[in-house]
Amino acid sequence: AFAMLFPWGKTSDKRRFSRYRLCVEYFIPEEGFLQLSEKVPAVLDWRERGFLNVTSGNTFDEPTYIDCVLKANELFDCRGLAYDPRYAHSLAQTLQDTHGMLIQPFNQSGLTYGGTVSEFEKSVESGCMEHNGHPLLNWNVQNAVCIERPGNIKILSKPIRGNHKKI
Numbered sequence: 001a002f003a004m005l006f007p008w009g010k011t012s013d014k015r016r017f018s019r020y021r022l023c024v025e026y027f028i029p030e031e032g033f034l035q036l037s038e039k040v041p042a043v044l045d046w047r048e049r050g051f052l053n054v055t056s057g058n059t060f061d062e063p064t065y066i067d068c069v070l071k072a073n074e075l076f077d078c079r080g081l082a083y084d085p086r087y088a089h090s091l092a093q094t095l096q097d098t099h100g101m102l103i104q105p106f107n108q109s110g111l112t113y114g115g116t117v118s119e120f121e122k123s124v125e126s127g128c129m130e131h132n133g134h135p136l137l138n139w140n141v142q143n144a145v146c147i148e149r150p151g152n153i154k155i156l157s158k159p160i161r162g163n164h165k166k167i
Contacts, residue, residue: 002065008130019128026046027054029056029059033054053068082106
């Protein structure tokens with residue numbers, strides 16, 4: 001997925017949260033799409049309505065993803081891109097070296113996600129997070145399971161290996 005988060009003004013209560021708009025582009029290789037469509041028939045509708053981009057083959061389609069990022073960079077004042085250094089090093093290197101984008105690693109661990117998960121949860125519960133009714137994003141949020149750690153830190157629980165209910 002490629003997600004962009006935009007500040008979208010303040011709520012009527014100035015002491016409370018800012019409003020945000022979340023825009024997400026989802027990608028899945030054709031082989032994974034066929035497997036997922038057996039378990040989640042709604043993906044057929046999501047693809048038809050343009051909420052899910054199905055790419056050819058059975059692996060991540062880096063050129064298609066890069067095209068999406070570059071189009072977004074043309075439309076918006078993108079300040080940088082966070083990426084998972086465990087899986088997206090090549091992608092990040094290409095965006096940085098070839099296209100001059102500011103790239104920042106974001107390790108997907110409890111320590112880095114703690115504050116982010118709590119803030120996201122608050123903005124969703126308070127109605128401050130808008131996403132234009134994106135059905136795949138709704139499905140992701142419905143499948144998310146948080147674990148509370150000492151100090152009131154919430155982290156996302158990893159789905160069981162092979163579970164199609166992705167977050």
